[in-house]
Amino acid sequence: xxxxxxxxxxxxxxxxxxxxxxxxxxxxxxxxxxxxxxxxxxxxxxxxxxxxxxxxxxxxxxxxxxxxxxxxxxxxxxxxxxxxxxxxxxxxxxxxxxxxxxxxxxxxxxxxxxxxxxxxxxxxxxxxxxxxxxxxxxxxxxxxxxxxxxxxxxxxxxxxxxxxxxxxxxxxxxxxxxxxxxxxxxxxxxxxxxxxxxxxxxxxxxxxxxxxxxxxxxxxxxxxxxxxxxxxxxxxxxxxxxxxxxxxxxxxxxxxxxxxxxxxxxxxxxxxxxxxxxxxxxxxxxxxxxxxxxxxxxxxxxxxxxxxxxxxxxxxxxxxxxx
Amino acid sequence: xxxxxxxxxxxxxxxxxxxxxxxxxxxxxxxxxxxxxxxxxxxxxxxxxxxxxxxxxxxxxxxxxxxxxxxxxxxxxxxxxxxxxxxxxxxxxxxxxxxxxxxxxxxxxxxxxxxxxxxxxxxxxxxxxxxxxxxxxxxxxxxxxxxxxxxxxxxxxxxxxxxxxxxxxxxxxxxxxxxxxxxxxxxxxxxxxxxxxxxxxxxxxxxxxxxxxxxxxxxxxxxxxxxxxxxxxxxxxxxxxxxxxxxxxxxx
Amino acid sequence: xxxxxxxxxxxxxxxxxxxxxxxxxxxxxxxxxxxxxxxxxxxxxxxxxxxxxxxxxxxxxxxxxxxxxxxxxxxxxxxxxxxxxxxxxxxxxxxxxxxxxxxxxxxxxxxxxxxxxxxxxxxxxxxxxxxxxxxxxxxxxxxxxxxxxxxxxxxxxxxxxxxxxxxxxxxxxxxxxxxxxxxxxxxxxxxxxxxxxxxxxxxxxxxxxxxxxxxxxxxxxxxxxxxxxxxxxxxxxxxxxxxxxxxxxxxxxxxxxxx
Numbered sequence: 001x002x003x004x005x006x007x008x009x010x011x012x013x014x015x016x017x018x019x020x021x022x023x024x025x026x027x028x029x030x031x032x033x034x035x036x037x038x039x040x041x042x043x044x045x046x047x048x049x050x051x052x053x054x055x056x057x058x059x060x061x062x063x064x065x066x067x068x069x070x071x072x073x074x075x076x077x078x079x080x081x082x083x084x085x086x087x088x089x090x091x092x093x094x095x096x097x098x099x100x101x102x103x104x105x106x107x108x109x110x111x112x113x114x115x116x117x118x119x120x121x122x123x124x125x126x127x128x129x130x131x132x133x134x135x136x137x138x139x140x141x142x143x144x145x146x147x148x149x150x151x152x153x154x155x156x157x158x159x160x161x162x163x164x165x166x167x168x169x170x171x172x173x174x175x176x177x178x179x180x181x182x183x184x185x186x187x188x189x190x191x192x193x194x195x196x197x198x199x200x201x202x203x204x205x206x207x208x209x210x211x212x213x214x215x216x217x218x219x220x221x222x223x224x225x226x227x228x229x230x231x232x233x234x235x236x237x238x239x240x241x242x243x244x245x246x247x248x249x250x251x252x253x254x255x256x257x258x259x260x261x262x263x264x265x266x267x268x269x270x271x272x273x274x275x276x277x278x279x280x281x282x283x284x285x286x287x288x289x290x291x292x293x294x295x296x297x298x299x300x301x302x303x304x305x306x307x308x309x310x311x312x313x314x315x316x317x318x319x320x321x322x323x
Numbered sequence: 324x325x326x327x328x329x330x331x332x333x334x335x336x337x338x339x340x341x342x343x344x345x346x347x348x349x350x351x352x353x354x355x356x357x358x359x360x361x362x363x364x365x366x367x368x369x370x371x372x373x374x375x376x377x378x379x380x381x382x383x384x385x386x387x388x389x390x391x392x393x394x395x396x397x398x399x400x401x402x403x404x405x406x407x408x409x410x411x412x413x414x415x416x417x418x419x420x421x422x423x424x425x426x427x428x429x430x431x432x433x434x435x436x437x438x439x440x441x442x443x444x445x446x447x448x449x450x451x452x453x454x455x456x457x458x459x460x461x462x463x464x465x466x467x468x469x470x471x472x473x474x475x476x477x478x479x480x481x482x483x484x485x486x487x488x489x490x491x492x493x494x495x496x497x498x499x500x501x502x503x504x505x506x507x508x509x510x511x512x513x514x515x516x517x518x519x520x521x522x523x524x525x526x527x528x529x530x531x532x533x534x535x536x537x538x539x540x541x542x543x544x545x546x547x548x549x550x551x552x553x554x555x556x557x558x559x560x561x562x563x564x565x566x567x568x569x570x571x572x573x574x575x
Numbered sequence: 576x577x578x579x580x581x582x583x584x585x586x587x588x589x590x591x592x593x594x595x596x597x598x599x600x601x602x603x604x605x606x607x608x609x610x611x612x613x614x615x616x617x618x619x620x621x622x623x624x625x626x627x628x629x630x631x632x633x634x635x636x637x638x639x640x641x642x643x644x645x646x647x648x649x650x651x652x653x654x655x656x657x658x659x660x661x662x663x664x665x666x667x668x669x670x671x672x673x674x675x676x677x678x679x680x681x682x683x684x685x686x687x688x689x690x691x692x693x694x695x696x697x698x699x700x701x702x703x704x705x706x707x708x709x710x711x712x713x714x715x716x717x718x719x720x721x722x723x724x725x726x727x728x729x730x731x732x733x734x735x736x737x738x739x740x741x742x743x744x745x746x747x748x749x750x751x752x753x754x755x756x757x758x759x760x761x762x763x764x765x766x767x768x769x770x771x772x773x774x775x776x777x778x779x780x781x782x783x784x785x786x787x788x789x790x791x792x793x794x795x796x797x798x799x800x801x802x803x804x805x806x807x808x809x810x811x812x813x814x815x816x817x818x819x820x821x822x823x824x825x826x827x828x829x830x831x832x833x834x
Contacts, residue, residue, distance in 0.1 A: 057796060098762060
């Protein structure tokens with residue numbers, strides 16, 4: 001019996017060491033140790049939970065998803081929505097009620113398709129959106145091109161009237177993203193999604209940056225996370241040099257990990273090229289900007305649009321009066 | 324005795340159980356039992372184990388339905404709940420709600436009998452004094468000794484001031500002092516004009532307090548009559564009569 | 576059936592529940608887990624309350640099912656085992672009085688427990704800065720209580736059909752939780768099956784008590800409001816099923832030997 005206990009204790013200790021080495025960093029979470037590989041399943045569940053909260057509880061069950069998939073309608077799950085890609089791939093799964101149970105049951109759970117980010121723009125509680133999503137990006141609510149208040153005003157709900165219902169609280173998705181990241185630190189999408197909502201809609205730039213850095217600690221050479229960090233320095237800290245360095249680092253990471261992959265992720269590459277090109281354009285680095293845009297044109301699904309942009313950049317660079 | 328004096332009346336009572344033994348469909352627990360108990364009597368219901376005494380009591384109390392014949396209490400069919408309005412019952416094994424105190428137990432049963440609140444409290448005081456449980460009235464029954472539980476059982480049987488008391492082995496498990504107290508209570512009830520119907524294996528006790536007895540054996544009534552009459556008839560004491568009736572042969 | 580007897584028996588059941596430890600243990604566990612969870616910091620935002628509401632409500636539902644099923648499942652078996660059923664039925668009390676009295680006692684006791692849980696829930700939400708829509712909370716509590724009426728009646732019926740209390744508790748749990756998870760979806764799944772499985776599933780779909788009608792957690796979490804008319808209709812639905820289960824329990828109890 002003593003030998004059995006000793007053997008069991010030793011194997012538990014060795015497994016911990018092995019897990020730490022495999023993860024590349026000391027695993028701090030007891031949850032990760034206890035759940036083993038099933039933590040990834042839980043992490044996925046909690047990521048979907050964030051999406052469910054993004055839809056204020058209006059969400060298909062696995063049976064609804066199966067029914068939609070069987071009809072060949074794509075995915076009824078729209079985690080694209082919570083990743084910030086509104087309505088990407090969303091298919092309406094709740095149609096008219098099929099029977100009295102279906103009809104009656106809709107009185108007892110959320111049965112209206114909403115997105116929390118849309119609800120967030122109804123400040124006077126009249127059910128009508130007061131402005132588009134972009135107004136939050138630059139805090140220009142009256143559309144005159146100037147920021148109406150500092151970023152912190154959103155934290156204080158510095159509007160005339162409080163939001164109508166707490167169902168419009170986008171912050172509610174955050175715990176699920178945090179838990180999902182805790183359970184599967186190697187899932188990049190969680191950090192990208194979390195940092196997007198933190199910086200874009202909640203004006204919590206510092207928290208977004210910290211979240212990304214947590215992700216980078218677990219995934220040191222992630223081009224997606226590096227790119228997101230670059231955007232923070234670019235759009236929020238307005239630190240051009242650092243942003244540029246990070247964009248370039250992200251591109252190098254992409255080259256190292258994606259270039260030779262069977263299906264390289266051109267979507268993220270195009271985002272990185274576009275953002276760096278815009279930065280160079282703003283800094284007056286026309287040649288650099290054009291070079292990047294030409295690289296973008298090679299992979300873009302809309303090369304004509306990119307070419308038009310190249311021409312605009314070139315036109316900006318010509319001295320006035322020079323045709 | 325006038326017919327309206329009848330407290331218990333059994334007419335050709337028959338109770339059959341489904342038997343668990345192989346090859347036997349039903350077991351006859353009580354076979355054509357006819358019995359009358361009049362008001363004011365202390366009636367001893369005797370018989371060896373398995374004679375059918377408890378089954379007969381179960382029929383009187385409505386726990387078991389008769390397979391044939393009839394049973395009535397105060398002229399009311401025993402299957403009607405109202406038949407139990409004027410009876411008090413003390414089971415052989417006395418278990419009560421352990422989480423209740425004696426006081427709460429009596430209050431619960433008083434509520435079932437719809438006894439008004441003021442009168443309930445008076446009765447509780449009187450009965451607890453009678454059964455000598457005053458000192459423990461606010462303690463939960465789980466803390467009681469066996470004797471105390473038995474006395475709590477007697478108390479609940481008396482809460483509705485019943486005209487008929489059905490007692491199943493009332494002195495079982497009690498020490499001599501406890502047995503004496505129970506006998507005293509039965510005598511007091513008799514003096515108050517109550518009818519007591521009880522089963523017991525303590526034949527000496529039965530002989531001293533009962534007016535009439537009936538002896539059952541294998542589900543059938545073997546002997547019934549007043550104690551004095553039976554002793555005169557058989558020229559011996561009750562225990563010998565009992566043994567003779569059940570067919571016990573003393574070893575030579 | 577006698578209302579006086581039913582009330583007397585129900586009062587004993589309520590006394591039993593608050594003298595046992597079950598409710599207090601579950602309540603303290605719920606409070607501790609919620610308090611621990613409430614102390615977690617997510618991105619320095621102290622106003623996040625949704626996940627705490629979900630955790631708290633899940634614990635409340637779990638605790639209420641444990642209390643309801645366990646309390647109801649042991650009522651009649653305990654009376655028979657401890658032989659307290661004999662002095663009780665020796666009074667002018669019918670078996671129907673016992674069944675209904677036990678049901679009412681369990682149901683009222685669970686209702687009191689629910690009030691305590693939901694008040695706690697309201698306190699948790701308000702301390703986190705969330706809105707407490709009292710009308711919605713009251714309606715949600717009412718529906719939850721109605722659901723427990725069906726669960727308790729089912730558990731009482733089970734206690735008369737199954738010999739073992741543990742078996743009854745397990746089966747009731749599996750049925751209730753199973754219906755909560757998949758009850759609404761049986762119809763959809765049935766459509767994908769071949770006969771005769773499809774017909775069987777459709778019958779089940781229409782006949783099983785749809786506990787999901789009473790599960791308004793998602794509405795409470797996400798701040799949607801409840802309407803009165805559906806709540807009233809759901810109440811009638813619950814009473815109908817509870818009556819059916821109690822009726823079945825009475826029929827089973829009538830034929831049952833007491834020892």
